[in-house]
Amino acid sequence: MDLYSLKGKNILFFLVKNFGGYNLIIDKLKSYGANTIHYDERPASNNFTKGILRVAPRLIKNDITKYYNSILKDLEKTKLDYVLVIRGEVVPAFFLKKIKELNPNCILIFYNWDSFKNTPNTSNHLDLYDKSFSFDLEDAKKFNINFLPLFYYDQFKADLSDSTVKKYDLLFLGTAHSDRYIIANKLSKWCEKNGLTAFNYFFMQGKLVYFIKRIIDPTFKKFDYKKLSFKSLTTLEMVGFYKQSKVILDINHPYQTGLTMRTFEAIGANKKLITTNSEIKKYPFYNEGNFYIIDREKLVLDKAFFEKDFQPLEDCLYQKLSVDGWLESLFTQKNIEYWNKMLRN
Helix, strand or coil, X not given: CCHHHHCCCEEEEECCCCCCCHHHHHHHHHXXXXXXXXXXXXXXXXXXXXXXXXXXXXXXXXXXXXXXXXXXXXXXXXXXXXXXXXXXXXXXXXXXXXXXXXXXXXXEEEEECCCCCCCHHHHCCHHHCCEEEECCXXXXXXXXXXXXXXXXXXXXXXXXXXXXXXXXXXXXXXXXXXXXXXXXXXXXXXXXXXXXXXXXXXXXXXXXXXXXXXXXXXXXHHCCHHHEECCCCCHHHHHHHHXXXXXXXXXXXXXXXXXXXXXXXXXXXXXXXXXXXXXXXXXXXXXXXXXXECECCECCCCHHHHHCCCCCCCHHHHHXXXXXXXXXXXXXXXXXXXXXXXXXX
């Protein structure tokens, strides 16, 4: 069984629509002949709703119920073959049960690319899915579900012979949270002192989210508001930054052990990576030439790391780490055992 088995199948797909790769996943599924029916998992995408969902989702419980009932009405005459829920922080249990009742042969698939600590509601619904996956090795062990790391999109795949002039020695692109701002700025200053050029792009989901986080998270009081961007980069803009950079900086959330999207984008783009996540040592693609691990409490860099080129991986690893490999793991049995071996180590 491969992804071409999805031809003609109806896939109901839930993901936050402002996520940069939303359309890329849909386009990839369509390229294999699947019919995708996609919804944002949130009842609205305005800043107020995004802020409330983060701090007090119970306040809009009625809106959530109304929204998912409207989706059920939309799907009254549609036979579903698959439901793919990514993160699923808002998707209610009654909805999943009703979908299964109406489509007994439908396969419900859940994938969490966040920590269950950040999305506690999702762990209560795992028994409602036919297949569940986490990008976090420790979460996969704890909840007894499949382990599946993140991936890179086709757009990040680069040729080693790419001759784009490198404008930046160190690049950080990411959502503003926790100690990212502090770490990225300290490393930028280190680069400046060592004759290297660094560039940081801090994204924030909305101004209301920022001001709420300033109240509940003391680390946000250290953020320079003027250095935040409330506009997310497009995939093409991100690819452009990667092409102009030698090394990518990855700062994982302190409460997450799963490898971030930046890790796999860097691999796809054949870029070296500096990361705060020591868990990367457990992965089959790890080598000291491509990956440099830093302690977020004691930041130390080595200029020599910037001077050597990326060492290419085996072709089979590029395939497993691509969006195609990721979808194969979700919808077929391919690669599942390969990644689940890490659960037993």
